[in-house]
Amino acid sequence: xxxxxxxxxxxxxxxxxxxxxxxxxxxxxxxxxxxxxxxxxxxxxxxxxxxxxxxxxxxxxxxxxxxxxxxxxxxxxxxxxxxxxxxxxxxxxxxxxxxxxxxxxxxxxxxxxxxxxxxxxxxxxxxxxxxxxxxxxxxxxxxxxxxxxxxxxxxxxxxxxxxxxxxxxxxxxxxxxxxxxxxxxxxxxxxxxxxxxxxxxxxxxxxxxxxxxxxxxxxxxxxxxxxxxxxxxxxxxxxxxxx
Amino acid sequence: xxxxxxxxxxxxxxxxxxxxxxxxxxxxxxxxxxxxxxxxxxxxxxxxxxxxxxxxxxxxxxxxxxxxxxxxxxxxxxxxxxxxxxxxxxxxxxxxxxxxxxxxxxxxxxxxxxxxxxxxxxxxxxxxxxxxxxxxxxxxxxxxxxxxxxxxxxxxxxxxxxxxxxxxxxxxxxxxxxxxxxxxxxxxxxxxxxxxxxxxxxxxxxxxxxxxxxxxxxxxxxxxxxxxxxxx
Numbered sequence: 135x136x137x138x139x140x141x142x143x144x145x146x147x148x149x150x151x152x153x154x155x156x157x158x159x160x161x162x163x164x165x166x167x168x169x170x171x172x173x174x175x176x177x178x179x180x181x182x183x184x185x186x187x188x189x190x191x192x193x194x195x196x197x198x199x200x201x202x203x204x205x206x207x208x209x210x211x212x213x214x215x216x217x218x219x220x221x222x223x224x225x226x227x228x229x230x231x232x233x234x235x236x237x238x239x240x241x242x243x244x245x246x247x248x249x250x251x252x253x254x255x256x257x258x259x260x261x262x263x264x265x266x267x268x269x270x271x272x273x274x275x276x277x278x279x280x281x282x283x284x285x286x287x288x289x290x291x292x293x294x295x296x297x298x299x300x301x302x303x304x305x306x307x308x309x310x311x312x313x314x315x316x317x318x319x320x321x322x323x324x325x326x327x328x329x330x331x332x333x334x335x336x337x338x339x340x341x342x343x344x345x346x347x348x349x350x351x352x353x354x355x356x357x358x359x360x361x362x363x364x365x366x367x368x369x370x371x372x373x374x375x376x377x
Numbered sequence: 378x379x380x381x382x383x384x385x386x387x388x389x390x391x392x393x394x395x396x397x398x399x400x401x402x403x404x405x406x407x408x409x410x411x412x413x414x415x416x417x418x419x420x421x422x423x424x425x426x427x428x429x430x431x432x433x434x435x436x437x438x439x440x441x442x443x444x445x446x447x448x449x450x451x452x453x454x455x456x457x458x459x460x461x462x463x464x465x466x467x468x469x470x471x472x473x474x475x476x477x478x479x480x481x482x483x484x485x486x487x488x489x490x491x492x493x494x495x496x497x498x499x500x501x502x503x504x505x506x507x508x509x510x511x512x513x514x515x516x517x518x519x520x521x522x523x524x525x526x527x528x529x530x531x532x533x534x535x536x537x538x539x540x541x542x543x544x545x546x547x548x549x550x551x552x553x554x555x556x557x558x559x560x561x562x563x564x565x566x567x568x569x570x571x572x573x574x575x576x577x578x579x580x581x582x583x584x585x586x587x588x589x590x591x592x593x594x595x596x597x598x599x600x601x602x603x604x605x606x607x608x609x
Contacts, residue, residue, distance in 0.1 A: 221506065238514040238515055
């Protein structure tokens with residue numbers, strides 16, 4: 135029996151009278167890479183924000199590592215700090231790259247945050263950025279810095295929202311390598327939102343296909359690619375428009 | 378023109394010789410306005426952040442009132458503070474009327490809406506997703522607020538400079554609440570009014586020049602603090 139880090143039960147997220155996400159049941163296993171795929175507006179990013187407790191569900195419960203949270207219950211800082219998210223459009227602080235990567239460590243009053251940040255940047259092959267200023271780097275570099283800023287915290291859960299959107303093929307490859315290295319080295323649970331099914335195939339152990347905020351199909355990546363049961367999953371993976 | 382030139386020359390002499398009375402009035406002005414600004418910052422910055430972040434019914438009305446406070450006639454502020462602090466007023470027991478505390482209270486009420494409104498505008502001017510990204514990195518509310526204030530550094534410096542400019546150059550409220558008592562509640566602006574009424578234009582211009590120098594110095598410091606951002 136696999137160890138579950140998240141269980142989502144009847145989770146509904148409404149914005150006014152519009153339902154952005156409605157999941158009847160979803161399990162996320164510790165240490166896996168779970169891909170959330172689906173067309174634009176299918177609720178992928180909303181689900182990621184719910185998992186990060188950045189937004190709270192209107193109904194239902196999210197069980198994180200044995201702790202149950204409904205939409206109104208307080209999420210302790212110790213729980214929130216076990217997970218972090220890399221956004222589609224990472225925003226770096228107006229300071230050096232080193233300070234940006236060390237930021238989360240400083241929040242946690244860790245010793246030698248800059249030294250740890252510099253070590254990680256070098257280990258990830260970003261030594262040229264150590265002394266750079268955040269205002270002078272490219273979008274692709276900013277995306278990698280945002281990933282480093284998250285990895286340096288050694289989170290139990292790493293949430294990635296379209297981590298390679300708007301990147302050129304070279305930077306896509308570099309970023310995917312970083313994600314796979316993070317999985318191997320830290321054993322973190324990684325949830326990655328993407329609408330690139332081929333990227334999901336390269337990165338993910340399992341996938342969940344969302345449509346209109348609901349889970350259509352969940353399963354091991356290769357199984358969904360070769361033996362998907364739902365015709366909408368087959369169509370989406372096959373590159374067809376799905377509504 | 379002769380009066381103006383003579384006044385400026387007089388100012389140079391008064392400043393150059395460190396005239397004790399002028400020095401004491403200038404220092405007193407800086408002290409009361411500085412304290413009023415400090416109090417406005419301590420309360421106005423958190424209030425501005427709260428207004429920017431919170432969502433509740435009536436928020437827009439409260440924001441409207443706060444903005445309106447920036448344009449509130451200072452004489453009316455003085456009148457309100459006078460009535461509050463007067464012997465029969467609800468705060469009369471404090472005994473602050475015609476004391477520096479009364480002036481600080483009036484200047485605080487004038488500076489507070491400037492600090493609060495410009496803080497809120499500075500925070501709202503940042504990308505709203507920045508807050509979520511900081512939260513996701515494990516920041517508490519206080520840590521998020523401090524980080525956002527740093528990100529909005531340039532706007533915050535402008536807010537402080539604007540608030541200080543408004544309180545240090547204020548005259549109506551200070552005269553009503555302070556009474557312009559020599560050696561006790563006389564500040565640069567009220568001293569200028571007095572010297573003008575007496576017909577001592579040299580001294581009035583001299584004090585005016587000092588007031589201008591204070592305003593320019595504060596803004597020069599603010600410009601310097603904005604640093605690299607102005608070079609972009």
